[in-house]
Amino acid sequence: MKRQNDWFTGIDYYDNHKEKEISVERTIIDTETQIKRHEQVEMFYVVSGEAIVSINGRDYDAKEGSFFCMYPHHFHHIRSVQKALEVISVKFYIGLFMYMSWEKHPKYVNAKLMYDTRPMVSLQRKQKEKIKELVQEILQERENQRFGSMNMVQYKTLELHTYFCRYAYEHIGIDKKEESEVWKVIKVTILTTGKNLSLEEAAKATSLSPKALNRSIKETCGYTFFQLQQFGKIINACALLHFPQLSMEYISDLLGFSSVNAFYRSFVKYCLVTPREYQEKYIRSKDWVVMGSGYAMQFLQYMHIHFMKDLSLEGICKEFCIKEYTGKQIFEEVFGSNFNSVLNEIRVCYASAFLRTYKLNILEISLMCGFDSLSTFQRNFKFYMHQTPTEYRSAMKHEENRLEPK
Missing domain, CATH: 2.60.120.280 (Regulatory protein AraC)
Known part of the structure; x- marks a missing residue:
């Protein structure tokens, strides 16, 4: 074989x-x-x-x-x-x-x-x-x-x-060693990326003036307050770029950048590539940008779970924090079709199962599967199954009777 x-x-x-x-x-x-x-x-x-x-x-x-x-x-x-x-x-x-x-x-x-x-x-x-x-x-x-x-x-x-x-x-609290004021600020500066902590705010937690604190930070670790702050944001950005459902706008806002352009400029300065290039070069191949990123499979899973509801491309893109045009591109490149066509095919798939197993009428199954009208359901069902829902149910019933033991 x-x-x-x-x-x-x-x-x-x-x-x-x-x-x-x-x-x-x-x-x-x-x-x-x-x-x-x-x-x-x-x-x-x-x-x-x-x-x-x-x-x-x-x-x-x-x-x-x-x-x-x-x-x-x-x-x-x-x-x-x-x-x-x-x-x-x-x-x-x-x-x-x-x-x-x-x-x-x-x-x-x-x-x-x-x-x-x-x-x-x-x-x-x-x-x-x-x-x-x-x-x-x-x-x-x-x-x-x-x-x-x-x-x-x-x-x-x-x-x-x-x-x-x-x-x-x-071991928290066991044999604890206190950090110096400056090292505490250094750690907090790198870790606090969700908001733009100012040098003046950081200095309030110490006995130093902003200028003296910045000088002490530089002498202690070799980097200024601002350099540490940007480094922390970029380190976190590199981690967040692993999550395909997060858009560049979302990551930029989450890390406290004033704009996506500011995020890109800072990222390029530290990593020598743009965030998108970083994803393509270091996290996934170009072929994986769409298929392997996980968007397509997450979309498909979401649509299978929620097919009975009123779904739209705009709504699903909002759910996954990406732009609508990006979602449109994913459906075209991965599935070779648009959102509505993929959704209708999924709904017809479930409708086929319901027609075989439930004694509900055609209209009830149409509504159960999320179609907005009986005519829309029948048109899509015939397109994918090459027969009407009634013809399909009749054919399935005939097949069951044929297979029943005599």
């Missing part, structure tokens, strides 16, 4: 890209390093050695069993090395994991994870064994490149990050 070799899956529309790549490596650190800002989440587990890691101005003892997780608002460097560190590091873009799945938490839990947790936890015996085994499995999958390794690396990295969040959240 001839085999079917041309199976298609989501990966046919979802090419490998920059943000899907997860960096995993075993590293030896035997010298001090310079303070740095980073776009990726950087996690590392200390296999052996002893050193002092400075994160946002606070020192942490790095030794066997130390588990670090640093986000883009963490500036870190190795301040001193007593014994060369052997670490297994895992780096990834947080947007990928935001897109994959997040458990719904009680109110303010995510904020506590960002603001109140330490970037390092010291693991106990069973925790240490679990995390050490997990990071070694991730490293092994990356090195061996067996079938499914890329998926395994993603799943296990997501598991690793979830474990850190759990441990860090459970």
Whole structure:
């Protein structure tokens, strides 16, 4: 028997890209390093050695069993090395994991994870064994490149990050180290992207004047208040661009830009490409902009769920936060048809099932499937099924009688 070799899956529309790549490596650190800002989440587990890691101005003892997780608002460097560190590091873009799945938490839990947790936890015996085994499995999958390794690396990295969040959240308030005024402002400036926090407002939370605060921020981390603010917005924009249902206008407004043009200018300055080019180049291929973005399948799912209701292209685009002309283009390019035609085909599909199973009359089924008139229903039914609803029901009844056991 001839085999079917041309199976298609989501990966046919979802090419490998920059943000899907997860960096995993075993590293030896035997010298001090310079303070740095980073776009990726950087996690590392200390296999052996002893050193002092400075994160946002606070020192942490790095030794066997130390588990670090640093986000883009963490500036870190190795301040001193007593014994060369052997670490297994895992780096990834947080947007990928935001897109994959997040458990719904009680109110303010995510904020506590960002603001109140330490970037390092010291693991106990069973925790240490679990995390050490997990990071070694991730490293092994990356090195061996067996079938499914890329998926395994993603799943296990997501598991690793979830474990850190759990441990860090459970350690809130334990052995807490206070941040300096300046480092608190630096963190809040990067994380507070929903509104335009001014330097004057930030200074009120400190004992410094706006000018002195800006100078201290520059001396502390190498960037000005405004540069940090824009960096935070762009980091969040990169994460939000993973969600295809969010329009550029929505992301721009959400992050507090004065206009879409201002959002584009700032994004180009930091990323050297426009937000749309970033999506096409780093998140999905050009072929995936429409099909793989998820819009089409989300539209289809939504229409199947709500086919009985009064649906319109304008309404569904509003539901998914995109422009109507974008929605129109998706239907044309993906389905090769317009919104109304796709909707009518879905309704006829359900009407066919209802005609077979319900004893309702044709008009009742027409209204049940969302058609605004009996004539519209009959016209569309005949177009897709090549017979009238009455003829279809009669043919189905005849077929059932023929198949009934004598």
